[in-house]
Amino acid sequence: MTITRRRFNVLTGASALTLGLCASAPALLGAAKPRAVIIGGGAGGATAARYIAKDSKGAIDVTLIEPTRRYYTCFFSNLYLGGFRTFDSIGHGYDKLATEYDINVVHDWAVSIDRDKKQVVLASGARVPYDRLIVAPGIDIKYDSVPGYSVDAAGVMPHAWKSGTQAQLLKAKIDGMKEGGTFVMVPPPNPFRCPPGPYERISMIAHAFKQKNPKAKIIILDPKKKFSKQGLFMDGWQQHYPGMIEWIDPGSHGGIKNVNPDTMEIVTDLDTFKADAACVIPAQKAGTIAALAGLTDKNGWCPIKPETMQSSVDENIHVIGDASIAAAMPKSGFSANSQAKSAAMAIRAALIDAKAFPARYSNTCWSLIGKNDGIKVGAKYKAGAEKIEPTSKFISKVGETEDLRAQTYEESVGWYSGITADIFG
Amino acid sequence: MRSFVFITLIGLTVMGSRAIATEDLRALGEYLAAECFTCHQLSGDHNGIPSIIGWDTWAFELVMNEYRNKERDSNVMQTLATALSDEEVKALAIYFNSIKPKDH
Numbered sequence A: 001m002t003i004t005r006r007r008f009n010v011l012t013g014a015s016a017l018t019l020g021l022c023a024s025a026p027a028l029l030g031a032a033k034p035r036a037v038i039i040g041g042g043a044g045g046a047t048a049a050r051y052i053a054k055d056s057k058g059a060i061d062v063t064l065i066e067p068t069r070r071y072y073t074c075f076f077s078n079l080y081l082g083g084f085r086t087f088d089s090i091g092h093g094y095d096k097l098a099t100e101y102d103i104n105v106v107h108d109w110a111v112s113i114d115r116d117k118k119q120v121v122l123a124s125g126a127r128v129p130y131d132r133l134i135v136a137p138g139i140d141i142k143y144d145s146v147p148g149y150s151v152d153a154a155g156v157m158p159h160a161w162k163s164g165t166q167a168q169l170l171k172a173k174i175d176g177m178k179e180g181g182t183f184v185m186v187p188p189p190n191p192f193r194c195p196p197g198p199y200e201r202i203s204m205i206a207h208a209f210k211q212k213n214p215k216a217k218i219i220i221l222d223p224k225k226k227f228s229k230q231g232l233f234m235d236g237w238q239q240h241y242p243g244m245i246e247w248i249d250p251g252s253h254g255g256i257k258n259v260n261p262d263t264m265e266i267v268t269d270l271d272t273f274k275a276d277a278a279c280v281i282p283a284q285k286a287g288t289i290a291a292l293a294g295l296t297d298k299n300g301w302c303p304i305k306p307e308t309m310q311s312s313v314d315e316n317i318h319v320i321g322d323a324s325i326a327a328a329m330p331k332s333g334f335s336a337n338s339q340a341k342s343a344a345m346a347i348r349a350a351l352i353d354a355k356a357f358p359a360r361y362s363n364t365c366w367s368l369i370g371k372n373d374g375i376k377v378g379a380k381y382k383a384g385a386e387k388i389e390p391t392s393k394f395i396s397k398v399g400e401t402e403d404l405r406a407q408t409y410e411e412s413v414g415w416y417s418g419i420t421a422d423i424f425g
Numbered sequence B: 001m002r003s004f005v006f007i008t009l010i011g012l013t014v015m016g017s018r019a020i021a022t023e024d025l026r027a028l029g030e031y032l033a034a035e036c037f038t039c040h041q042l043s044g045d046h047n048g049i050p051s052i053i054g055w056d057t058w059a060f061e062l063v064m065n066e067y068r069n070k071e072r073d074s075n076v077m078q079t080l081a082t083a084l085s086d087e088e089v090k091a092l093a094i095y096f097n098s099i100k101p102k103d104h
């Protein structure tokens, strides 16, 4: 029974293919393959490249433009700070995308987009033509949003909000901080990449101190009145790191007036804090290429159409991931990966007439508070007419059993393996 | 070429519309599965989130329906499963059943 059925499928498959080829042969011979180009090989861009290549089975020419040869995930970079992950284990190469999926991976910067000619201009001067373009450059840092902060200051008070060397530098600062010293963090204002990220980072830094520098103090000078999973984090800090962490809201510090990397002072309206090590995370905007191409709004992010992630200003361009305004969806690797799949499907439908199904969006953000103490927040979304809207959501609760928290952490480890395989093949 | 057409005709007569519907469902399932691959690996590898490839369709549908009816714990899976229709669950079951570890 199974054999007959399988044989049948194989044969119809083959005959359908033959017929299909006959019908479309003239078109195939005449024209070059349609071209999809992706700027940015991160969580969003690399996923999109892989899905377009995989699902179009060679019918679309896919080019991925990404300057770095190895991508270090921001996700789990906090676990690296806490000593739960090695730096190597959060790095990923592009070799499989190139060799197994036939994606043309070009290690260069896109410096401009010629939207009239439909070409991407690279730092090397080369031009890459596209039929459809995906812009997925992630974020850039607004250095001047924190007075006194700069590219140079980032070498002393790392933001580490892009991974790689910045994360390594921050780890060195944490590990090298003097005994009983004070670590100060300035988290970013909304909207920013990974809403629970700064607070997971605090947890992981506290975990590192608890092992090697137990008298150390951590001060958070937050520009926000509240933050993601606040109740869960505060409760966890109390349990794992009693007395170590002090979160100060803007009502109590009065606002950040200046940071000084030379004196390591952080001046607020009401007080001056002297840090032995610091992490300053400024406000953010869509990766600069998006603004250069005229895809951003006045706040520096890219408006999109919810069903296809097409730019509201250019229908040949899709913007996915952190750079996009995905409304209720947080700027996360999970969201970027989810949005990439809708964009990839829309592009296959536009370029090779593939069947388009309704877009589906979801997100889950796990955070680790202490050893085996994982929490999560997640939601399912739909493409509304104007924006992406949540349809249902969930969040961990204060007072969950240790078993459940350990299981949640285990899940996050499984998710990391899953999503990185889904992004990089 | 002639033999292909011949076999196709016989195939269509024998299997009728049911087979075509199954193929359509598998295509729907393949699309829907993209959402699952953020956590469950296509290769069947797993460390923290279980493998779901190659299951019998009945078992797959049973478990998914338990998540939909909230008879089985997991806030992640309940949130995803309640957004799926009967047909979509069937489609996913057919697709994941067709994925074997050796395919990868």
Ligand SMILES: Cc1cc2nc3c(=O)[nH]c(=O)nc-3n(C[C@H](O)[C@H](O)[C@H](O)COP(=O)(O)OP(=O)(O)OC[C@H]3O[C@@H](n4cnc5c(N)ncnc54)[C@H](O)[C@@H]3O)c2cc1C
Residues within 6 Å of the ligand: A039, A040, A041, A042, A043, A044, A045, A065, A066, A067, A068, A071, A073, A074, A075, A076, A077, A078, A108, A109, A110, A111, A136, A137, A138, A139, A160, A161, A162, A193, A194, A197, A198, A201, A287, A288, A289, A320, A321, A322, A323, A331, A332, A333, A334, A335, A336, A364, A365, A366
């Ligand atoms: C500390 C921290 C923890 C986090 N934890 C989580 C988590 O647990 N879960 C989660 O889901 N998310 C997490 N995130 C968020 C996640 O990292 C981002 O949301 C995600 O990386 C966004 O994907 P993206 O594709 O938009 O951008 P990115 O992944 O940043 O990729 C953008 C890519 O574009 C490239 N690029 C930029 N400009 C150009 C150009 N001009 N030309 C060519 N290439 C260019 C860059 O080199 C980069 O590789 C965390 C973030 C931080 C900072």
